[in-house]
Amino acid sequence: MSTRRIEDIRLRVLHLFNADPDYFDLVFVGNATAGIKMVMEGFRELEQGFWYGYHKVSHTSLIGVREAAKAGQHCFISDTEVDDWLDGQDTPRIIREEGTTGLFAYPAQSNMNGRRLPSSWAQRLRSSRHGGQVFSLLDAASLVSTSPLDLSSSCSAPDFTVLSFYKMFGFPDLGALIVRKEAGGLLQRRNYFGGGTVEMVTCGKENWSIRKQGSLHEQLEDGTLPIHSIIALDSAMDVYHNLFGTLQDVANHTSFLAERLYRRLSALRHYNDIEVCETYKDPSCYSTSHAQGPIVALNFKNSQGDFVSNAEVEKLANIRNIHLRSGGLCNPGGIASSLGLEAWEMKRNFSAGHRCGNENDIIGGKPTGMLRVSLGAMSNLRDVETFINFAKDFFVDREPRQIYTEALNMSSNDLYVESLHIYPLKSCGGWRIPCEDDWDIREEGLAWDREWCLVHKGTRKALSQKGYPEMALLRPRIDLKAGLLRVRHQELSRASLPHEITVPLSEDPTVYERYNSDTCQPASQVCGEDILLRIYASKAIAEFLSAVVGTPCTLARFPVTTPGLSSRHSKAHLAPLGAHGVSRSILLSNESPILTISRSSLNRLNEHIKLTDGKAAHASVFRANIVLAEDPATSPGFEQPYAEDRWQSLRIGNGVVLDVLGGCRRCQMVCVDQNTSEKNEEPFVTLAKTRRKQGKVFFGIHTALASSPKGRASMRVGDRAIPTARERQPSEPG
Numbered sequence: 200m201s202t203r204r205i206e207d208i209r210l211r212v213l214h215l216f217n218a219d220p221d222y223f224d225l226v227f228v229g230n231a232t233a234g235i236k237m238v239m240e241g242f243r244e245l246e247q248g249f250w251y252g253y254h255k256v257s258h259t260s261l262i263g264v265r266e267a268a269k270a271g272q273h274c275f276i277s278d279t280e281v282d283d284w285l286d287g288q289d290t291p292r293i294i295r296e297e298g299t300t301g302l303f304a305y306p307a308q309s310n311m312n313g314r315r316l317p318s319s320w321a322q323r324l325r326s327s328r329h330g331g332q333v334f335s336l337l338d339a340a341s342l343v344s345t346s347p348l349d350l351s352s353s354c355s356a357p358d359f360t361v362l363s364f365y366k367m368f369g370f371p372d373l374g375a376l377i378v379r380k381e382a383g384g385l386l387q388r389r390n391y392f393g394g395g396t397v398e399m400v401t402c403g404k405e406n407w408s409i410r411k412q413g414s415l416h417e418q419l420e421d422g423t424l425p426i427h428s429i430i431a432l433d434s435a436m437d438v439y440h441n442l443f444g445t446l447q448d449v450a451n452h453t454s455f456l457a458e459r460l461y462r463r464l465s466a467l468r469h470y471n472d473i474e475v476c477e478t479y480k481d482p483s484c485y486s487t488s489h490a491q492g493p494i495v496a497l498n499f500k501n502s503q504g505d506f507v508s509n510a511e512v513e514k515l516a517n518i519r520n521i522h523l524r525s526g527g528l529c530n531p532g533g534i535a536s537s538l539g540l541e542a543w544e545m546k547r548n549f550s551a552g553h554r555c556g557n558e559n560d561i562i563g564g565k566p567t568g569m570l571r572v573s574l575g576a577m578s579n580l581r582d583v584e585t586f587i588n589f590a591k592d593f594f595v596d597r598e599p600r601q602i603y604t605e606a607l608n609m610s611s612n613d614l615y616v617e618s619l620h621i622y623p624l625k626s627c628g629g630w631r632i633p634c635e636d637d638w639d640i641r642e643e644g645l646a647w648d649r650e651w652c653l654v655h656k657g658t659r660k661a662l663s664q665k666g667y668p669e670m671a672l673l674r675p676r677i678d679l680k681a682g683l684l685r686v687r688h689q690e691l692s693r694a695s696l697p698h699e700i701t702v703p704l705s706e707d708p709t710v711y712e713r714y715n716s717d718t719c720q721p722a723s724q725v726c727g728e729d730i731l732l733r734i735y736a737s738k739a740i741a742e743f744l745s746a747v748v749g750t751p752c753t754l755a756r757f758p759v760t761t762p763g764l765s766s767r768h769s770k771a772h773l774a775p776l777g778a779h780g781v782s783r784s785i786l787l788s789n790e791s792p793i794l795t796i797s798r799s800s801l802n803r804l805n806e807h808i809k810l811t812d813g814k815a816a817h818a819s820v821f822r823a824n825i826v827l828a829e830d831p832a833t834s835p836g837f838e839q840p841y842a843e844d845r846w847q848s849l850r851i852g853n854g855v856v857l858d859v860l861g862g863c864r865r866c867q868m869v870c871v872d873q874n875t876s877e878k879n880e881e882p883f884v885t886l887a888k889t890r891r892k893q894g895k896v897f898f899g900i901h902t903a904l905a906s907s908p909k910g911r912a913s914m915r916v917g918d919r920a921i922p923t924a925r926e927r928q929p930s931e932p933g
Contacts, residue, residue, distance in 0.1 A: 234361030234376035241386035301333035313494030322355035393421030453493035508894035644792035791901035798828035803840035847925035852918035
């Protein structure tokens with residue numbers, strides 16, 4: 200019964216693409232990449248290897264095939280070069296020995312910017328002098344997500360076509376490899392066989408096997424097919440048709456939306472008539488779906504013509520519930536060409552720490568990636584207007600943009616320490632240091648600050664409120680009298696869980712996981728860095744934390760005193776360096792030893808928030824160690840918000856000096872209410888409008904211990920703070 204159902208669905212998919220089952224077969228695979236890999240495995244078994252050619256704008260999965268091409272490979276840098284090759288013109292850059300089997304791969308639609316490549320190449324290849332020796336592989340995954348694919352003519356169709364159904368229907372996680380039967384023999388050369396693709400096997404004294412001799416898909420679909428996913432595909436096609444009609448209907452709809460989005464974005468200008476968006480499109484027209492798919496690739500620019508960080512755009516988009524893609528888009532050739540990046544620049548960027556998805560995305564004045572806005576069957580005009588308004592709200596300068604800051608003119612008695620906080624568990628709730636306590640300050644920060652963290656039991660990555668806002672409700676407390684770290688949950692109501700968990704502050708090696716001499720301790724990852732942490736062995740601790748956070752996790756420690764563990768340092772963009780010319784030591788904080796904010800700056804920020812009827816920000820959302828305030832005796836109206844932007848150092852209490860390392864770059868984590876764990880738009884939305892500089896959003900300052908009297912440094916609530924101003928740079932606003 201299930202076999203008949205699968206074959207019916209296989210036939211239905213072929214009919215969806217007008218593929219005659221007499222000339223085509225369909226192999227179910229995990230996704231388009233799995234289909235590409237299956238083709239590569241077949242060609243790889245050729246005795247003389249194979250030659251491989253691919254278009255520059257190919258997806259990474261297509262490019263990866265070149266590593267298996269023993270007979271050579273070539274990247275076609277343009278459509279013109281492909282046309283010349285197909286026309287038989289001399290192309291000295293393309294070296295393929297006569298008689299060598301080859302594979303030419305290209306996308307039907309660029310997944311980067313939606314440009315559609317010529318659909319005639321497969322037929323032209325077959326009728327060219329390369330015909331019969333070089334076969335065609337079409338990546339149709341991006342195209343069929345919103346447009347029909349016509350394989351009605353087997354003479355003009357590609358030999359191999361790959362696609363992913365989840366990109367079309369959203370579900371199931373399944374793909375297909377559609378094969379022209381005339382080319383299917385090349386895939387039968389692979390050596391591997393699995394359950395379902397072999398008739399009989401002997402083992403032991405004689406290794407012998409007989410492969411299946413039926414249809415092509417029977418010879419290639421190893422193991423048990425994902426029956427439930429294939430049946431779900433049948434339902435997905437029904438629902439899709441009922442909701443949206445045909446693929447051509449979807450193509451017409453999305454083409455209209457894309458043209459409107461492109462036109463509106465292209466019209467945006469700053470006050471000085473500089474374009475807001477730099478869009479990346481080849482000579483194609485958004486008014487026709489034949490040349491251009493419903494994708495707009497772009498970067499934002501400010502009124503000075505400088506690029507805006509994609510990481511910052513994505514943070515704001517997330518808050519506004521806008522889903523877009525940013526970075527390299529798995530299209531290295533298209534990205535390099537569109538952004539003017541040479542190979543040496545990309546290598547330099549990698550050496551400078553750039554990785555796809557991190558915040559180091561503008562190097563040497565050039566972006567390392569771009570934004571991709573994709574429209575689909577469910578998109579509508581409201582979505583287009585939402586994105587246009589988003590661009591206007593945050594990236595159109597209607598007047599010269601100035602980061603809100605004010606002059607420094609303070610007497611020595613104007614500032615004092617309003618409150619001190621530590622966050623023993625990284626990214627969990629804070630603990631307010633009692634007013635009567637003198638609290639030690641170390642090179643790595645305030646004592647016991649960010650020395651512990653929660654790590655995922657599978658990946659060993661440190662968790663954060665960005666992904667698990669519930670962590671805000673975990674309340675750690677330092678009990679110096681008992682020598683314990685106590686952790687409870689603010690709203691815990693489960694009778695099966697303890698009220699709190701405790702671990703000793705002292706270094707007790709018996710509480711950690713142990714590794715023998717033959718087993719290396721696996722690394723954990725904190726802020727993208729691989730480090731060695733002490734993982735607590737207690738099952739009770741892991742069960743408590745996993746239950747309250749909602750993911751399998753446990754407690755880990757990065758203690759100051761343990762030799763042999765990894766070291767971490769403040770980020771490279773922060774200055775000045777420490778006494779020995781190196782970055783400051785840190786424990787598990789993101790960037791620096793101590794984070795300091797100003798109550799006056801918070802008051803000013805909330806004034807701006809109230810202008811738009813937003814929710815006022817509490818100091819706790821900034822997770823600062825030190826909150827400085829102006830003396831209550833200071834007359835109202837004489838606050839100096841953002842004066843900390845120009846501080847060079849701070850002298851606090853009886854001689855403790857803190858260096859100011861730079862401004863604190865903010866992300867959407869400041870939108871998590873630390874009392875309820877609920878997410879809001881503010882204060883990040885207002886910060887992005889009032890405190891964005893060079894594409895980054897700033898609030899507060901990074902500080903570190905510079906010196907202290909007689910070797911011991913401490914401070915307490917109420918201590919006076921005296922800032923020292925640094926010299927103003929000529930480019931800074933007044």
